[in-house]
Amino acid sequence: MESAIPEHLRTTRTRHRRIPDDYAPPYPSFVARHKPGVARVVMAYFGVQARDASSKAAGEALAWITTCFESDAGPTHWDRARYIDEAGFSNIVTVAYWDDRAKFDGWFPTARDGWTGDRRALDGVGTFIEVLYPSVEGYETLFSSLGRPEGIAVLADGMSGEVQEHAYWGGMRDRIPLSQTSELAPAGAARAIRDGARIRVIPHDNLCLIRSGQDWVDTEASERNMYLGDVEPVLREGMDFLRDEGRSIGCYANRYMTVTAPDGRPIEKSYGMSWWKSLAALERWAESHPTHVRIFGAAMKYLSTLGPAAKLRLYHEVTVARTDEAFFEYFDCHPQTGMLNAVQRADTA
Amino acid sequence: MESAIPEHLRTTRTRHRRIPDDYAPPYPSFVARHKPGVARVVMAYFGVQARDASSKAAGEALAWITTCFESDAGPTHWDRARYIDEAGFSNIVTVAYWDDRAKFDGWFPTARDGWTGDRRALDGVGTFIEVLYPSVEGYETLFSSLGRPEGIAVLADGMSGEVQEHAYWGGMRDRIPLSQTSELAPAGAARAIRDGARIRVIPHDNLCLIRSGQDWVDTEASERNMYLGDVEPVLREGMDFLRDEGRSIGCYANRYMTVTAPDGRPIEKSYGMSWWKSLAALERWAESHPTHVRIFGAAMKYLSTLGPAAKLRLYHEVTVARTDEAFFEYFDCHPQTGMLNAVQRADTA
Numbered sequence: 071m072e073s074a075i076p077e078h079l080r081t082t083r084t085r086h087r088r089i090p091d092d093y094a095p096p097y098p099s100f101v102a103r104h105k106p107g108v109a110r111v112v113m114a115y116f117g118v119q120a121r122d123a124s125s126k127a128a129g130e131a132l133a134w135i136t137t138c139f140e141s142d143a144g145p146t147h148w149d150r151a152r153y154i155d156e157a158g159f160s161n162i163v164t165v166a167y168w169d170d171r172a173k174f175d176g177w178f179p180t181a182r183d184g185w186t187g188d189r190r191a192l193d194g195v196g197t198f199i200e201v202l203y204p205s206v207e208g209y210e211t212l213f214s215s216l217g218r219p220e221g222i223a224v225l226a227d228g229m230s231g232e233v234q235e236h237a238y239w240g241g242m243r244d245r246i247p248l249s250q251t252s253e254l255a256p257a258g259a260a261r262a263i264r265d266g267a268r269i270r271v272i273p274h275d276n277l278c279l280i281r282s283g284q285d286w287v288d289t290e291a292s293e294r295n296m297y298l299g300d301v302e303p304v305l306r307e308g309m310d311f312l313r314d315e316g317r318s319i320g321c322y323a324n325r326y327m328t329v330t331a332p333d334g335r336p337i338e339k340s341y342g343m344s345w346w347k348s349l350a351a352l353e354r355w356a357e358s359h360p361t362h363v364r365i366f367g368a369a370m371k372y373l374s375t376l377g378p379a380a381k382l383r384l385y386h387e388v389t390v391a392r393t394d395e396a397f398f399e400y401f402d403c404h405p406q407t408g409m410l411n412a413v414q415r416a417d418t419a
Numbered sequence: 420m421e422s423a424i425p426e427h428l429r430t431t432r433t434r435h436r437r438i439p440d441d442y443a444p445p446y447p448s449f450v451a452r453h454k455p456g457v458a459r460v461v462m463a464y465f466g467v468q469a470r471d472a473s474s475k476a477a478g479e480a481l482a483w484i485t486t487c488f489e490s491d492a493g494p495t496h497w498d499r500a501r502y503i504d505e506a507g508f509s510n511i512v513t514v515a516y517w518d519d520r521a522k523f524d525g526w527f528p529t530a531r532d533g534w535t536g537d538r539r540a541l542d543g544v545g546t547f548i549e550v551l552y553p554s555v556e557g558y559e560t561l562f563s564s565l566g567r568p569e570g571i572a573v574l575a576d577g578m579s580g581e582v583q584e585h586a587y588w589g590g591m592r593d594r595i596p597l598s599q600t601s602e603l604a605p606a607g608a609a610r611a612i613r614d615g616a617r618i619r620v621i622p623h624d625n626l627c628l629i630r631s632g633q634d635w636v637d638t639e640a641s642e643r644n645m646y647l648g649d650v651e652p653v654l655r656e657g658m659d660f661l662r663d664e665g666r667s668i669g670c671y672a673n674r675y676m677t678v679t680a681p682d683g684r685p686i687e688k689s690y691g692m693s694w695w696k697s698l699a700a701l702e703r704w705a706e707s708h709p710t711h712v713r714i715f716g717a718a719m720k721y722l723s724t725l726g727p728a729a730k731l732r733l734y735h736e737v738t739v740a741r742t743d744e745a746f747f748e749y750f751d752c753h754p755q756t757g758m759l760n761a762v763q764r765a766d767t768a
Contacts (some may be wrong), residue, residue, distance in 0.1 A: 085435055088589065090604055090699045096707065239588040239706055240437065255439055350439045357588055358445070360716050367712045 074233040074245035078106045079207055083250045088240035095237040097373040101230045101245065102211040102223035104169065111222055112168040112203045113279070113389065114145070114178075115343070116185060119196035119403050123152060123160035127194035134184060134192070135164055143177035147224040151327035151341065156313055157404045159196075163327060163343075165281075169225045171203055186268055186401040196403035200345075202279055202391045209389035210245035212236055214373060214380070220283055220339075221387050237370065239357050242388050243349060254278075254390045256348040262413040271398035271409040273391075278349045282386035283329075283341035289381040297382050301368055308361030309342050316344070320351030322411040345409055349390050423582040423594035427455045428556055432599045437589035444586040446722040450579045450594065451560040451572035453518065460571055461517040461552045462628070462738065463494070463527075464692070465534060468545035468752050472501060472509035476543035483533060483541070484513055492526035496573040500676035500690065505662055506753045508545075512676060512692075514630075518574045520552055535617055535750040545752035549694075551628055551740045558738035559594035561585055563722060563729070569632055569688075570736050586719065588706050591737050592698060603627075603739045605697040611762040620747035620758040622740075627698045631735035632678075632690035638730040646731050650717055657710030658691050665693070669700030671760040694758055698739050 071094070073080070104111075116135050120128045132150070139145055145166035152162045168174040178201075183189040185197050211223050219226065235244040243249045257275040284305070286297050305326075312324035322345040329339035346352045356362050373380060398409045420443070422429070453460075465484050469477045481499070488494055494515035501511045517523040527550075532538040534546050560572050568575065584593040592598045606624040633654070635646050654675075661673035671694040678688035695701045705711050722729060747758045 086602065088437070090602065090697070093699070093703075237707065238703065253435065253439065348439070350442070354442075354587065358586065358719055360720055363712060363716045367709050370707055371709055 071234050072231050074101045074210060074212075074230070074235045075247050075250070076103060076106075076230075079247040081247075081250050085249060085251060085253070087235065087244045089235065089238060089244070093234060093238070095232075095234065096370065097237060097377060098232040099236040100213045100216055101233050102213070102219065102226035103228055103230050104206060104225070105227045108169045108206060110169075110171045110203055110205050111209075111225065112145075112166075112171060112174040112201065113222060113281075113387075114166045114168075114174070115198075115200040116164045116166065116181075117198040117200070117403075117408070118162045119155075119159050119198065119407060120162075120194070121159060123162055125194065127192065128160075128162065131192045131195055131197065132162060132164070135181065138177075138181045138184070139166060141177060143173050149220075149329060151329040153325050153327045155325070155406070157406055159404065161325065162330075163325065165221070167222050167225055174203065182399070186399040190401060196401060196407070198400040198403050198408060199397065200408055201397040202389050203395050203397075204389045204391050205395070207247040208391060208395065209387060210242065211387045212242075212245065212385060214382075214384040215378070218285065218383060220285070220341075220385050221281055223385070223387070239353070242356075243353065246349075246388070246390060248390065254349045258393065260409070260412040262410070267402045269400045269403075269410065271400070271413055273393060273396050273398065273409060273412065274347075275393050276348060276390050277396060278346040278352055279343070279389045279391070280346070280352060280386060281341050281343045283339060283384070285339045285383040285385075286381075287338045288383070293376075293381055296372075301365070301372075304361055304364050304368070305342075308359060308365060311359065311361060312342075312344055312355070317411060319355055320347035321355065322346065323406075323408045345412070347412075349388070352388070420583050421580050423450045423559060423561075423579070423584045424596050424599070425452060425455075425579075428596040430596075430599050434598060434600060434602070436584065436593045438584070438587060438593070442583060442587070444581075444583065445719065446586060446726060447581040448585040449562045449565055450582050451562070451568065451575035452577055452579050453555060453574070454576045457518045457555060459518075459520045459552055459554050460558075460574065461494075461515075461520060461523040461550065462571060462630075462736075463515045463517075463523070464547075464549040465513045465515065465530075466545075466547040466549070466752075466757070467511045468504075468508050468547065468756060469511075469543070470508060472511055474543065476541065477509075477511065480541045480544055480546065481511060481513070484530065487526075487530045487533070488515060490526060492522050498569075498678060500678040502674050502676045504674070504755070506755055508753060510674065511679075512674065514570070516571050516574055518571075523552065531748070535748040539750060545750060545756070547749040547752050547757060548746065549757055550746040551738050552744050553738045553740050554744070556596040557740060557744065558736060559591065560736045561591075561594065561734060563731075563733040564727070567634065567732060569634070569734050570630055572734070572736070588702070591705075592702065595698075595737070595739060597739065603698045607742065609758070609761040611759070616751045618749045618752075618759065620749070620762055622742060622745050622747065622758060622761065623696075624742050625697060625739050626745060627695040627701055628692070628738045628740070629695070629701060629735060630690055630692045632688060632733070634688045634732040634734075635730075636687045637732070642725075642730055645721075650714070650721075653710055653713050653717070654691075657708060657714060660708065660710060661691075661693055661704070666760060668704055669696035670704065671695065672755075672757045694761070696761075698737070701737070
């Protein structure tokens with residue numbers, strides 16, 4: 071048993087964990103471990119928004135960003151997924167990961183210019199960029215099994231052994247190294263800067279992002295039926311609540327995404343990604359909303375019972391970012407897109 | 420909105436609450452407020468254990484302790500309840516409350532002597548005494564409604580306004596004043612001292628007691644059906660788990676009690692009382708055991724929806740006690756009785 075916080079990120083605490091030192095979780099979970107030399111990572115979401123996801127314009131946009139990724143300074147890993155949003159638009163989101171901020175900074179200007187900027191040549195689609203570049207103290211991961219990393223964990227040096235800080239409410243916070251000394255409270259106000267069809271959003275401090283995924287590729291008959299019949303509908307209900315009513319509880323936006331193969335066809339993986347006013351708001355929803363409480367209860371029971379025999383894979387990554395660790399830009403997107411929900415009006419640049 | 424911790428018990432924190440300062444609970448709850456002059460209270464459980472609860476010996480025992488209560492130094496409030504334990508015995512438990520330790524200390528020796536001590540004249544029944552006398556920093560209460568205090572709250576000067584620290588996991592801990600500076604971790608080991616048929620248990624530090632009650636006296640048709648049909652069976656399942664399997668998770672004993680009227684007939688109130696190795700162990704069970712998670716989820720939904728219209732009343736009191744704030748004595752009780760479960764063997768006095 072080891073701490074989710076690696077040795078080199080441990081510091082003198084001013085804030086306590088929620089569990090006693092002898093706490094033993096009821097089932098195993100694991101976290102991604104970067105090399106100690108990694109100080110900061112980049113999680114960059116490139117979105118295409120269109121009435122018709124199979125349109126020529128959408129296809130060209132996806133092909134263009136894919137080409138950008140292939141440059142030397144491109145991401146170490148990326149994946150693509152889609153969903154239909156509350157306004158009826160298809161959103162195809164390509165998420166790219168770096169563990170070298172300087173490399174990203176060298177790569178990004180061209181991609182930004184072509185996606186939401188001055189040299190934009192993507193007609194007929196809305197586009198957006200949502201990027202966090204947190205220090206390694208500012209985020210955490212969690213995996214129910216080994217062998218198939220997702221998201222930022224694909225870039226890691228490897229996975230931990232069984233960690234202690236999980237399977238209780240508050241584990242998410244306790245796994246973030248900054249929680250050793252910070253409440254991670256939001257500060258300031260998000261604001262928007264409008265420049266024609268392009269809107270930049272400057273978020274408040276300690277904005278929170280969660281990407282939380284499911285992978286049922288390996289499940290067989292009975293487990294697959296259980297996931298699709300019992301778990302997924304409850305998960306979907308929770309995702310719909312956040313999408314439609316999340317604003318009232320501090321969730322700016324939620325996307326329940328279906329992961330796609332390179333040819334665009336759906337594969338048996340999904341993830342929810344949501345932007346939150348604070349880690350605390352995410353905690354309150356997770357702990358008290360009936361749909362998520364049921365999901366948590368089901369997962370506890372499921373993983374405690376099946377243990378390593380479970381073929382369903384669950385993971386998430388949760389980040390708390392400072393204002394200067396985030397970049398948001400929306401071009402010709404509808405007003406309920408992502409972090410546009412966090413601002414009341416857009417100042418003209 | 421006010422803190423559950425009254426002004427005069429607030430201190431410079433070394434440990435944080437689990438919620439941000441702007442947290443707003445989804446429904447109201449209230450706590451008991453003692454006069455600032457009250458420094459310590461006494462919660463004394465006097466149990467009778469018999470194969471036949473209606474036996475002459477059991478009746479005589481109950482009459483005897485009732486007479487003791489009527490003396491000038493007797494408790495300010497008491498109630499009586501019963502349950503059938505895991506070994507098939509009826510246990511009739513009379514709980515008495517004082518808010519003056521000196522008064523209790525003057526009263527107790529005679530009651531102890533007659534109940535479990537040298538002048539014991541109660542033939543044919545087992546008897547036990549389980550007492551905590553915590554400082555007001557060492558316990559908390561919570562009520563879903565005003566107007567009918569129970570337990571220690573009957574002795575209070577009154578009830579608070581709506582408090583902030585509730586309706587989230589960790590609220591129980593955050594309401595205990597000592598949590599401002601202490602982890603409330605258990606320390607040391609419980610031990611037993613045997614003296615013939617009488618066994619004294621000296622608990623470890625920071626033993627935890629919860630009394631958690633339900634009162635459906637005022638409910639009408641549909642709400643009553645919902646409580647008895649949907650909530651109570653789930654509650655009972657959780658209570659049965661703690662009674663039968665609690666030892667594995669740090670619950671020494673659990674009694675799911677039916678409150679009785681002075682004539683011994685059951686009334687529409689019940690409570691669970693359980694002894695725990697630590698507050699942390701109680702937290703873990705409450706947060707992760709499917710039956711309690713379902714109870715919490717149901718209560719959240721129920722109280723958020725009905726609000727003040729709910730006629731079901733819920734309350735609890737939770738205490739963390741030092742070794743020198745507790746007294747346990749068992750006379751001719753079976754080995755699975757109460758805190759006898761906390762000790763492996765009894766040393767001979």
